[in-house]
Amino acid sequence: MILSGLGWTLVLLLALLYGMKYHSVDVFGNSLKKDEILSRMRIDMLRSIELEKAAVMAITDKESENFAKESLKAADATEQDLHELDALTGSDDEKKLRGEFHNCWEECRTIDKSLLDFAVQNTNLKAARLSYTKGADAARRFEHAISNLTGIFDDVRTSKLIYRAVTALLKIHNLQAPHINASDDKQMDDIEAVMKTEENQVKESMKALSDIEDGRGRASIDEAEAAFAEFMKVNAEVIRLSRLNTNIKSAELSLGRKRKAVAQCEEILTSMQEAARNETGLLSKGMRGHFR
Numbered sequence: 001m002i003l004s005g006l007g008w009t010l011v012l013l014l015a016l017l018y019g020m021k022y023h024s025v026d027v028f029g030n031s032l033k034k035d036e037i038l039s040r041m042r043i044d045m046l047r048s049i050e051l052e053k054a055a056v057m058a059i060t061d062k063e064s065e066n067f068a069k070e071s072l073k074a075a076d077a078t079e080q081d082l083h084e085l086d087a088l089t090g091s092d093d094e095k096k097l098r099g100e101f102h103n104c105w106e107e108c109r110t111i112d113k114s115l116l117d118f119a120v121q122n123t124n125l126k127a128a129r130l131s132y133t134k135g136a137d138a139a140r141r142f143e144h145a146i147s148n149l150t151g152i153f154d155d156v157r158t159s160k161l162i163y164r165a166v167t168a169l170l171k172i173h174n175l176q177a178p179h180i181n182a183s184d185d186k187q188m189d190d191i192e193a194v195m196k197t198e199e200n201q202v203k204e205s206m207k208a209l210s211d212i213e214d215g216r217g218r219a220s221i222d223e224a225e226a227a228f229a230e231f232m233k234v235n236a237e238v239i240r241l242s243r244l245n246t247n248i249k250s251a252e253l254s255l256g257r258k259r260k261a262v263a264q265c266e267e268i269l270t271s272m273q274e275a276a277r278n279e280t281g282l283l284s285k286g287m288r289g290h291f292r
Contacts, residue, residue, distance in 0.1 A: 014250045034088055034276040041081045042269055048074035049262055052112065055119040068116040075112065079105070097272045104265040111261060115253040123245035124180050127238045131176040135238060138231035139173045142166070145223035146213045149209065158209065165205035168198040169228065172235060180242045183252075188243060194237070202228060 051071035058064040082105065086098060143166050150159060172195050179191045206228065210221055 002282055024158045030045065030088055033274065034085060034090070037081050037085045037088075038269060038273045038276060041085070042266075042273075044078040044081065045262075045265065045269070048072075048119075052116065052119075052258070053254060055116055056247075056254050058119070058122075059125065061120060061122055064120045064122055067274050068120050071116065072112070073107065076196055078161060079109075094272065094275050097268055097275065101265060101268045101272065104261060104268055106194070107261045108258065108265060111253055111258045115250050115258060117254070118246040118250035121246040123241040123242065123244040127180045127241035128177070130234060130241070131173070131180070131238050135173055135231065138227050138234055139169055141223050142169055142227035142231060142232075145220050146206075147196045147208075148220040149217045152220070153212070158212065161205045161209050164222075165202050165209070168201035168205070171198045173231075176235065176238050176242075179239060181248075182242070183245070185243075188239075192239065199232065215254050220254060 048071050051067050051074060055064045055071055057069035058067055082098075082101070090098065091132050146165055149162055175191050175195055175198075179188055179195075182188045182191065206221070206225060209217075213221055
């Protein structure tokens with residue numbers, strides 16, 4: 001009976017020992033899984049950030065849209081891994097870090113919604129392209145048409161009026177770039193006020209030229225007025241696009257709020273990886289002790 005009791009005791013001890021060993025193996029595998037998921041999360045998060053920056057810097061709408069889509073895909077992959085990580089057991093400290101990462105990552109996703117939407121609109125680049133193409137072409141045609149009058153009316157007054165009109169229009173064109181690059185409404189308001197003054201200068205000069213015109217320069221004046229009207233139409237569209245300021249807004253978000261949020265997420269992610277690897281190291285030592 002004594003031997004039988006000792007036998008059962010030995011069986012129970014062996015079962016307990018093996019139960020502890022296999023439990024350690026399960027926890028060890030759980031820790032390795034966490035480390036693997038966290039590594040993927042870091043890779044996808046950094047990929048999302050690089051693609052977001054590419055979307056902000058892209059020249060064309062198509063490029064911006066493609067980079068933005070790829071950035072969102074990488075961010076979605078990070079989020080999927082985060083949910084998979086939540087399904088695994090963890091210490092109180094790990095759960096606290098996961099909660100902090102959730103909050104930080106939610107901030108990143110919120111910023112991305114605005115940032116990437118701004119990036120794909122490319123309004124500043126569109127305004128610049130319009131200024132350098134249609135705007136510049138209309139300005140050249142105006143200058144060419146009105147300059148033809150110097151060969152018809154060879155007098156000082158006409159030359160001065162032509163010079164004033166051309167100079168004023170070119171000033172408006174030259175002010176488009178600073179307007180496109182302006183980051184706040186006050187700067188834009190100031191630039192537009194100067195543009196309006198120069199626009200009035202062109203109109204006054206053109207009216208004076210029409211008043212002294214005797215029929216010989218009518219065609220050139222009509223051509224100049226048509227070019228001026230087209231130029232001002234382009235200028236209005238440049239101002240509208242520039243006012244939206246989406247490229248500048250996306251760049252400011254990327255370099256400001258997004259950069260800070262990402263730095264915080266990376267810091268938390270590093271702490272989570274360290275916790276998972278420390279747990280793996282401790283369990284590895286414990287398992288070696290059990291097998292001895």
